Amino acid sequence: MQLLLLLAVFVIATCGLIYELVAGTLASYLLGDSVTQFSTIIGVYLFSMGVGAFLSRYFNKNLLRWFIQIELLVGMIGGFSAPLLFILFPIASSFRLVLYALVFFTGTLVGLEIPLLMRILQDKVEFKELVSRVFTFDYIGALLAALIFPLLLVPQLGLIRTSLFFGILNIGVGLFLAIQFGKEVRRAGVIKGMAILLLLIELVAFVFSERIMNYSETLTYNDHVIFATSSPYQRIVLTKNKREMRLFLNGNLQFSSADEYRYHEALIHPGLQAVQQPQKVLVLGGGDGLAVREILKYPSITSITLVDLDKKMTQLFSTNHLLTQLNKGSLNNAKVKVLSEDAFLFLKSNTNKFDFIVIDFPDPSNFSIGKLYSNSFYRLLYQALADGGVAVIQSTSPYVAPKSFWCIDETIRSVGFHTAPYHNLVPSFGEWGYILAFKNNSYKIPANYLPGLRFLNPATAQQMFVFPQDMRTTQPLAVNKLNNQVLVNYFEEEWNAYLE
Numbered sequence: 001m002q003l004l005l006l007l008a009v010f011v012i013a014t015c016g017l018i019y020e021l022v023a024g025t026l027a028s029y030l031l032g033d034s035v036t037q038f039s040t041i042i043g044v045y046l047f048s049m050g051v052g053a054f055l056s057r058y059f060n061k062n063l064l065r066w067f068i069q070i071e072l073l074v075g076m077i078g079g080f081s082a083p084l085l086f087i088l089f090p091i092a093s094s095f096r097l098v099l100y101a102l103v104f105f106t107g108t109l110v111g112l113e114i115p116l117l118m119r120i121l122q123d124k125v126e127f128k129e130l131v132s133r134v135f136t137f138d139y140i141g142a143l144l145a146a147l148i149f150p151l152l153l154v155p156q157l158g159l160i161r162t163s164l165f166f167g168i169l170n171i172g173v174g175l176f177l178a179i180q181f182g183k184e185v186r187r188a189g190v191i192k193g194m195a196i197l198l199l200l201i202e203l204v205a206f207v208f209s210e211r212i213m214n215y216s217e218t219l220t221y222n223d224h225v226i227f228a229t230s231s232p233y234q235r236i237v238l239t240k241n242k243r244e245m246r247l248f249l250n251g252n253l254q255f256s257s258a259d260e261y262r263y264h265e266a267l268i269h270p271g272l273q274a275v276q277q278p279q280k281v282l283v284l285g286g287g288d289g290l291a292v293r294e295i296l297k298y299p300s301i302t303s304i305t306l307v308d309l310d311k312k313m314t315q316l317f318s319t320n321h322l323l324t325q326l327n328k329g330s331l332n333n334a335k336v337k338v339l340s341e342d343a344f345l346f347l348k349s350n351t352n353k354f355d356f357i358v359i360d361f362p363d364p365s366n367f368s369i370g371k372l373y374s375n376s377f378y379r380l381l382y383q384a385l386a387d388g389g390v391a392v393i394q395s396t397s398p399y400v401a402p403k404s405f406w407c408i409d410e411t412i413r414s415v416g417f418h419t420a421p422y423h424n425l426v427p428s429f430g431e432w433g434y435i436l437a438f439k440n441n442s443y444k445i446p447a448n449y450l451p452g453l454r455f456l457n458p459a460t461a462q463q464m465f466v467f468p469q470d471m472r473t474t475q476p477l478a479v480n481k482l483n484n485q486v487l488v489n490y491f492e493e494e495w496n497a498y499l500e
Contacts, residue, residue, distance in 0.1 A: 008071075009113075009134055010140060011170070011173050012113050013137065013138040014141040014142070014166070015167075016074075017142045017145035018145045018149060019081060019110075020045045020106075021145065021146075022163045023085075023102070024037055024038040024041040024042065025154065025159060029159075029235055029250045030089050035367045044100055045106070046107070048108045049107045049108070050111060052108040052112040055108070063119055064120055064184055065188075065191065067113065068174045068177050068178050069191065072171055072198055074113070074167075075167040075168065075169070075170030077106050078163060079171070079205075080163070080167065080202075081102050081106065082162070082163035085099060085102065086213060087216045087219065091219060114138065117134065118130060118134055149162070155231065158213070158230040160209045160212055160213055161206060164206040168203065171199045172199065174195050175192060175195035175196065175199060178192045179192065214228065220251065221239045223241040224240055225237060226240045227316075229312060229316075231312035233310045234250050235251070236248075236249060237251075244257045244258035245257040245322065246428075249362065254288070254362070256427075260290055261454045261455060262424060262425070263429070264290045264291055265455045266432075266434060267394065268295055268358065270392075270446065271356060271392040271436050272298060273449055274443060275388065277300045278300055279303070280303050280354045280356075281295050281354060281356045282305050283306040284307050284308075284346075284347075285358075285359060285360040287306070287313035287317060288313065288323070288327060289314075289317045289330040289331040292306060292327070292331065295358070296333060296335065301335060302335065303335055305337050305354075306331070306336060306339065307341050307343050309342055314331060317331055318331040343361070343377075344372060344377055344380070347380035347383075347384055348380060350380075352384065353385070353386040355386050355389045356391070356392075357381065357384060357389070359372075359391065359392065359394060360394050361373075363396045363491060363495075364396070364404070364408075364487050364491050365488070365492070367488055370485045370488040370491075373408055373411065373487050374480050375411050375415055375480065375481055378411060378415045379415045381415075381437070382439070385437075387440075389438070391417075391436070391437040391438070392434055393412065393434065394432075395433045395435045396491065397429065397433060398421075398423050398433040398471040398472075400430065400431075400495060401491055401494035402470075402472060403473050403490040404491045406477055407478070409435050410479055416439070418440065418441045419435050420435070420438075421435045421465075422435075423464060424455075431471070445462060446458075
């Protein structure tokens with residue numbers, strides 16, 4: 001009995017931490033700002049475990065039966081947490097309330113488990129041995145969960161299957177204990193029946209988990225979802241209608257095929273056209289290959305190094321027929337070398353100089369991305385740029401988020417760059433901003449551009465460098481540093497106000 005119950009501790013500790021990690025990851029996917037989401041999820045979960053531990057004092061009889069029933073409840077609530085949250089996100093007006101309620105109830109039940117188990121074993125094991133064994137198995141289970149969640153579970157199973165799988169494990173433990181200790185558990189037959197029913201329900205949900213995810217995405221997106229997958233870093237979704245194809249990362253629009261050329265022509269040509277005979281180019285982010293497509297229009301280019309953290313993105317845009325049509329097969333070009341690395345770490349180890357550098361990261365909506373807009377990152381960028389070269393940085397909307405935009409400009413200039421900010425209208429996004437960075441103050445807006453561009457010409461280029469008053473800010477702005485990430489706070493404040 002002792003060994004079986006201690007093994008149960010190991011399983012429930014693993015399951016308990018997995019539910020916490022699933023909730024934190026899902027919240028950061030859907031709500032953004034991973035640091036805030038994980039901090040609040042962990043806080044609520046630990047508090048609710050304390051509530052569960054406190055409530056355990058009121059359980060005085062039939063402790064083994066209560067323990068098994070709690071296992072079944074944890075398996076049901078924790079197992080179905082991810083499917084339920086994904087379905088409710090697009091339709092529930094109080095999604096955060098549902099999220100934290102599920103976290104609270106799961107944590108409370110998990111908090112009940114260890115105190116009840118210790119009381120079940122107290123007459124069978126010496127107290128100091130009991131405490132030692134229970135907490136050893138508990139912490140080993142937690143370590144296992146922390147290791148396998150990011151390395152194995154999320155990339156291989158995804159969040160819905162992960163929560164359902166561990167729900168099945170919890171219910172399996174309850175069923176196993178009900179069978180093993182049937183003589184000691186009151187109404188064991190009823191409990192076994194409930195456990196088998198719940199197990200079958202979760203197994204069916206696990207088998208049809210992809211359909212559950214697809215259904216939740218049909219509620220989220222207006223257009224037909226033609227492709228969806230999860231990587232270790234994000235949820236990738238492609239939608240299509242008669243007019244356009246759209247890419248979403250974690251629910252945020254990245255481009256529309258109807259007007260992406262406006263964004264990418266503006267991103268590339270004002271800077272690259274100003275470089276004399278550019279040869280070596282570095283692209284950080286831009287795993288869709290659309291910026292590379294524009295760069296390859298220059299015959300003097302000899303090599304393009306693209307660094308994108310998410311290998312699934314670059315593979316998708318290298319192999320999918322619809323997407324290679326859009327980017328003209330740019331990622332398969334012999335001049336292009338694709339690396340699946342963290343851009344920050346790449347620049348730290350880089351010893352090459354590049355004539356043109358494109359920084360096409362997502363907006364600084366959380367601290368993990370905000371580091372790529374910090375002065376520490378731009379110092380590395382300064383070292384990688386050739387003396388006569390130009391870098392361009394995607395810099396969010398100066399209309400919606402002027403403090404964020406000009407904070408990026410201030411941060412770039414703080415490391416010694418000269419800058420030339422500009423903007424243009426992309427109908428899918430609205431007014432969008434970019435910043436050119438160079439080591440000397442010799443930049444002039446190019447008077448000529450490549451033939452065949454759909455949007456950019458000398459007249460439109462001149463207009464892009466003019467900012468009306470409503471895209472400026474008079475507020476003093478801090479430099480974005482690794483240890484303060486003030487840019488993320490600006491961004492969240494401005495975009496939240498705009499979207500409300």
